Amino acid sequence: MSSEHAVQEDEEADGEAAPVTSGAQSVVRALENAGVEYLFGVQGGAIMPVYDALYDSEMTHITMAHEQGAAHAADAYGIVSGEPGICMATSGPGATNLVTGLADSNMDSDPVLALTGQVPTDFVGSDAFQETDTTGVTMPITKNNYFADDADTVGDVVGEAFAMAKRGRQGPTLVDLPKDVTNAETDREPGRAKTPDTYQPPETADARDVKEAAEVLAEADRPVILAGGGVVKAEACDELRRFAIEYGIPVITTMPGIGAFPEDHELALEMAGMHGTGYANMAITTTDCMLAVGTRFDDRLTGGVDSFAPDAEVIHVEIDPAEVSKNIQADYPLLGDAKAVMEQLHDAMPAEPDADEWREQVQTWKAEYPMDYPMAEDDPVKPQFVVEAVDAATPDDTVVTTGVGQHQMWACQYWTYTEPRTWVSSHGLGAMGYGLPAAIGARLAADDDQSVVCFDGDGSFLMTCQELTVAVREQMDITVFVLNNEFIGMVRQWQDGFFDGRRMASDYNWMPKFDMLAEAFGATGFRIDEYDEVEETVQAALDVDGPSVVDVHIDPVEDVYPMVPSGGDNGLFALRGDHL
CATH class of the missing domain: 3.40.50.1220 (TPP-binding domain)
Structure with a gap:
């Protein structure tokens, strides 16, 4: 940072920027002053003035299929780039659909700024159409949040929220933007993004x-x-x-x-x-x-x-x-x-x-205690083998995103990570569905010559697979490997280990054919059923110039080991089921 509190000094533009004339334009100018390049969001009534102001901005807005996807994409962008990711949504359901993503960012201390539309201030508290107490709902899951009530100061509020997301212990911030405030006239130019003088996180230890x-x-x-x-x-x-x-x-x-x-x-x-x-x-x-x-x-x-x-x-x-x-x-x-x-x-x-x-x-x-696994040629495909095959076929700086479940653990255990900001996942919250939208955010944050791959499970992928439309529309070069065991696998593993094998609501044998689903979305689909298909199919999927999805049918009862039972002694880890 150029000074103790500054996130980024105002940059000289080519030519003089048009003067700010509304609260919405002040919001956009504040983001531009902070050096924002990408925003992830979904349009709607109460946030529409801000979107209208974006029309003339050089920032790139990525329209997502669902607001949760916008929050996860912004989160991953922040992880890979180190700069706060920006997500946007309208009031009511738009804002509440961000909650899972913001809770994830909060648990993992990831830098994210959320901008939400709100009903006009005179309507707040009247149960107006698409009204929700957004600051109240998100207060427990944000580092700071703000209710903007003045067009003259709204830009500075957005700049402060951006700076707060990044400085000290990082985390998500949110600014709620009533429609009358963003529509109101103002000629106030927001300054550079900075935190309050009273915010002094420790720098050096005693x-x-x-x-x-x-x-x-x-x-x-x-x-x-x-x-x-x-x-x-x-x-x-x-x-x-x-x-x-x-x-x-x-x-x-x-x-x-x-x-x-x-x-x-x-x-x-x-x-x-x-x-x-x-x-x-x-x-x-x-x-x-x-x-x-x-x-x-x-x-x-x-x-x-x-x-x-x-x-x-x-x-x-x-x-x-x-x-x-x-x-x-x-x-x-x-x-x-x-x-x-x-x-x-x-x-x-x-x-x-x-x-x-x-x-x-x-x-x-x-x-x-080596990280190995039994494998026979006539067994179903082991997921660990697939992770290792993709690792071998990609450069060391490849960015890996995942959903949550067994596939997430295999991606931790059997990929060799040598560089920071190449592992992108939902840790503290454990949000299924994180992997695909995260791959979209990671793709935009990563260098152009970096590969981005996503390991997902069938249950996790199904939760946010609509975001594949975004990857297709933007022609994003990402490769998704769905480790498909037709179970919500980690739940099934726990049911087998701790609930006497009573598999209640964990059997997902109603999954679609993900390779065909990918084709329906406009992506390229592949399928793996046998070991001798792995190497060739992995390489073919990675070679696609654009999004591809590989439906990998893995051993349906493969478990994740080592494992320490919840609350157990780390030194007494289990290496197989009968050790539990």
């Missing part, structure tokens, strides 16, 4: 606290680094990699932290938690010092809190004080931005930990 934490880490026998999503958000991946490699400390990631450390490095233990690697969970269980960076220690990571890293002194680098000692007690809290604090720690380290035996132990666990 130097004495850093020195004490560094000394503890240097004296550890069994140190680990736990890299959370905050490492990626803070652009701290280079600092974390340098620190880990220089001081020889094994690195575990949370699911949102995937890509923060290259998984092909010998110090990488990959993801921990419910479906994490056996070696990551063993390291967490036996470490004596954990440097946790940018993580909120959610239950899918920790399992039972009492059994999580029971022998460890915990150093917690975190920008949000509310997350410190909320779930896991921090012995050495370091409040600040992850990038800055990792630099402080690097400078403060008195020595490399004497951890040769520990690193050898970690490699032993890798050999004892």
Whole structure:
């Protein structure tokens, strides 16, 4: 940022911009001042003045098929680009259809700005047509939200909301825009996007606290680094990699932290938690010092809190004080931005930990608990094999999006992530249907020469498959692999493991033929039934210049392992069903 509070200075345009004459034009000018390129939304009555003002803007609006898709696309855009994604909707059902996406962004601390239309201020509270208390509904699931009540200030409000979404702990913000405010006349030009002077998230940690934490880490026998999503958000991946490699400390990631450390490095233990690697969970269980960076220690990571890293002194680098000692007690809290604090720690380290035996132990666990799976040629296609085949056929910087369910876990476990901002998923909320609209947002945020692939499940894909029309209309080069087991697979796995195999409402044997559905939407469809079709079909789908969908019929009863039962001990992970 060019100053402490600025998101982006006003840019000089080619020629003089037309003067602002309405609240709606002020909204659009504020977005332009913030450097916004893309917006995702669905038109409607109360938001129509803002859309009319967009008519003359150079920003590109992507009309989505459903407002939930707009929110997920904006969320993924924010993850991949690092800049807030923008979603727009009208009042009432338009706004409420954003709720799932905003709740997802809030849980995962993703930068998103939502703009919603609202009935005229004189009608607010009268149960007018398509009226909803949008700020009230979304207050618990946004970082900040605003009700705009003045055409002279509405542009500055939008700029502040944009800046708030990005600065400090990132998250979604929302501005509710009554129609009379956006229609009203004003000549007030909004300034640059900035946060209030009173908003002062911590930057660097207290130097004495850093020195004490560094000394503890240097004296550890069994140190680990736990890299959370905050490492990626803070652009701290280079600092974390340098620190880990220089001081020889094994690195575990949370699911949102995937890509923060290259998984092909010998110090990488990959993801921990419910479906994490056996070696990551063993390291967490036996470490004596954990440097946790940018993580909120959610239950899918920790399992039972009492059994999580029971022998460890915990150093917690975190920008949000509310997350410190909320779930896991921090012995050495370091409040600040992850990038800055990792630099402080690097400078403060008195020595490399004497951890040769520990690193050898970690490699032993890798050999004892490899991420493999049984496979016979006459078995149905294993989903893990498909994920590995797509990984092998694509460049290292390919962006992967997913829905939620078993396919999401296989995409975590069997793809090798080496770069940040290449893993895009719904973590905390676990929103099925996220994958396809996320691929649309990711496609626009990614570099032109980056590939974008989506792994989805049949149940998850069916929830938002209408967004395929958007990919076709915009000729977006994305490839969707539907790992189709005709079950809502994770539910079926839990029913088999914990409910005596009583498969209530999890059998999805009424699924359409997704390859034919893709063709009906105007995309290119493929189908895989046998192993000998995988390599050729994967390559053919990736070669399509535009959207393609591969309906991959996988083993219907394949389960995700390792697995730690909910609330269980990470060190007692199951490797197959009879271990549960």
